[in-house]
Amino acid sequence: MATGGYMLLLILLSSLLPGVAIFFLREQQFALRTALNLGGATLKFLLIIALLVGVYRDGKTYSLSVNLLPGIDLVLAADALSLLFATLSAVLWLVTTIYAIGYLEDSPNRSRFFGFFSLCVSATVGIAFSGNLITLLIFYEILTLATWPLVVHRGTAESFRAGRIYLAYTLLGGAVLLGAVVWLTLLAGSEPFTAGGYLHHLSADQGPVLIMIFAMLMAGFGVKAALLPLHSWLPRAMVAPAPVSALLHAVAVVKAGAFGIVRVLNDVYGVELAADLGVTLPLLLLAIMTIVYGSVRAVFADDLKQRLAFSTVSQVSYIILGVALAGPIGAVGGLVHLVHQGVMKITLFFCAGNFAETLGIHRVDEMRGVGRRMPWTMTAFTLAALGMIGIPPLAGFISKWYLGLGALEAGLAWVTVVLVVSSLLNALYFLPPILRGWFSRREGPWPDERHGGGRLETHWMLLLPTMAVAAMALGMGLLASLTISPLYWVTFIVEFEYGYDHIWRAIFEWETP
């Protein structure tokens, strides 16, 4: 057991303990609740920075293990991929907490909401720091438990229906996953995640079994990642309050699924073995189908949040597409999209929440002229939406660029056609709200105007986080070549995975033709 494991425990507890405390606060204890929320979120952020410094500057390793059963440990460990995901979670949790405090002002059951919100983030960070497949499974299931109360939070018949569907999908996925993990543990023991996988030594005649287990693992993680045909809980879960949708789509639930798939492919099977077994191509095809299907459904969705939800279905599969290309450059594209999509999608959901909270806008056709009334929010929306389409120099462009290069590198040039088609579809569903917002005129009053009369276009706690994440989305594209950018970081992770000394040159030669 390496030293410093307590740091990882502290990072988990920094959201867990405030969460538990918040449950028992009275509704009126606004100041204390806010202090606990922001205190926990800030502390987690600082601890992650300390961890980053420890890992990258001082070269320390952090891990913690607790025995569960003979030969099976609960392991928390910090590698480059877990730090990437944990940092994303911590940053987005901080901004979402501020946003949620503003969004839920005066609504009932806030203590319950923030309690489960904190539990949800603890589970996500647990997923990030899981050091083996069993630990990942454990936190993945806890995430189900912690998000269900958020989905049904409004307590309407519709939200209970959405909650039931969410549970049906995720519990079934969890059961399949449990079966797969037990099976794999029987075959190969409970090994820590290892770059390049740990299943090579199994004999060749285990092939069919490994393919079966792989399919079960994909199904289990695919539920939360909303892979076709396991996606239909996601658009329904939109009945949850906007901050929940934002966090669910950007980092917590959907990304947990994608993260699990990346872990299995990279650190359990290893890309090489997965390619030898022939499982990467079906996964690639599934990802492509999901990308196209999600985009087409988004084009026909009139409700803004529904449109964003189907967009998530589509965009999360870019991550899976990237790792399923089974080459280093594609993996860079997929992993960097894990971060980019998170930041862009949370921006879009914050904007949708701002429109709904301030003006009562829920549908795309109600957005006429909103650019005049809420120019800042509309600017953020435009930046994030253009990024999603993949317009340079925004973050989404970087992802798609590497995905395209990865497809060429893997000898699958036709995948670039899919990327182009998908980008066109993205434009088809993101341009109408942008064009209507900026260039149409509003006739008559807004559906339900609130927060009027101030100097700002809406409550500052709604506006500030929105602008912050929009700035991040812009910065990640503009400053992609800096050493602190997600791109640089992801390249570092992929270098580990592929043991590829020349990946840097490979990438930069591709980039400068």
Place this chain on the structure above:
Amino acid sequence: MPWMDVMADMALAPWLVILPLAGALLAGLWPAAARWWGLLTALLTLVMALLLALQVHAHGPMILDLGGWAPPLGITLVADGLASLMLLMTAVVGLAISLHALGYLAGEGRGHWFWILWLWLWAAMNALYLSGDVFNLYVTLELVVLASVALVALAGGAAPLVAAMRYLLVSLLGSMAYLMGVALLYGAYGVLGLQALGAQVALSAAPMLAAVLMTVGLLAKSALFPLHVWLPPAHGSAPAPVSAALSALVVKVSFYLILRLWLTVFPALPLSGLDVLMGVLAAGAVLWGGLMALRAPRLKQVVAYSTVAQVGYLFLLFPFLRAHPEGWKAVVFFAVAHGVAKAAVFLAAGTLQRAAGHDRLADLGAVMRGRLKTSFALGIAGAGLVGLPFTGGFIAKWLLVQTALEAGLWIWALVVLGGGLLAGAYVFRLLGPAFEPGPADRGRPLPAVMEWVPLALALLTIGLGFAGTPALSLLARTLAGGGG
């Protein structure tokens, strides 16, 4: 550790029977102070059970001839890993039940009857776990039945009385079958000790018939589907501490007896289809109990049907018995995890019922929002029943699935996983009312202990999530059968 060596010489086992029996006696003599006697007994018994488990873990199984008389004449107490784990689980759950009953029965005129019967039941269960021969097992089993029937009837009124009578009838029939089995075995071999019988039993008609009679008789008492019909009314209508004792502990007693018989006395016998039959019944129980729990309108009924479902898992013992040498340990760990979680759920249900004055699920929302600690207890222990991570239930589910896959019996792994889904459906249904919009209401005033005890027990299910390794190593110190 030196104190352990001193302990090794102490005969702890008899105290686990003497203490609750003395407590029952004292509660009868001083009815006014009955609950304090009960509480004192519960605490001391827990300490003894803990010490005994440590002792067995350190030194292996202990066999004690009472009064120095050897087996054919005297009574032998056997404390091995399996027995001491069951004793410990009983003691932990028993203390929680006692504490909860302090609040639940406060101000009830006939409260001392509960304490007398409950401590008697406890003594009988402990005696059963420590018994080393089939006849003493019969006697202690009858004592358990009589005490628990009386406890069901304690609620008063027509419905509990009918439920108690039905329970008594089923139990007596079961006991008869068991006793006939004992007679057959004694007739064939002339001994009653479990080990002695195990050394002699070989494949022939008499032990086969005895095995079938004893097993079927005990099945009815364990309420395995389709012999479960007596359970939901009995467990659903009894006072909450009694429901908890019945569902968490008493159901496990007859399961323990079946396990003991097949582990020690009948290992030489083939299962000849019994394993498949039992597996099918188990799957039926999981399915039927789960479906009924999804439909029942009252909180305690849901929990009672959940017991019907979860008893099914216990009988996966039979498919595992010959296919996997360690399989029974998975089932025992499940029994322990279920015992703690189910007791927590029933006690929490009792608290909510007392606060609201009813337990109709549809109208419980306000009180669930008002009594947060209890709702959390319900949620956490419910997660334990589903087998969600960080609970003992998860470890139990893991072990069951692992056993099934290792033995190549993947169909039973599917039963376990599918049953978990059904459990998920009814547990989240229980929690649903708390999320409906509306005011929070604390309901009638209750002693604080009624809120804290279910929560503490629920948190203990999380503790069990990390107790897998020690529990398995305790179970490794179990006396095996076949004369071994």
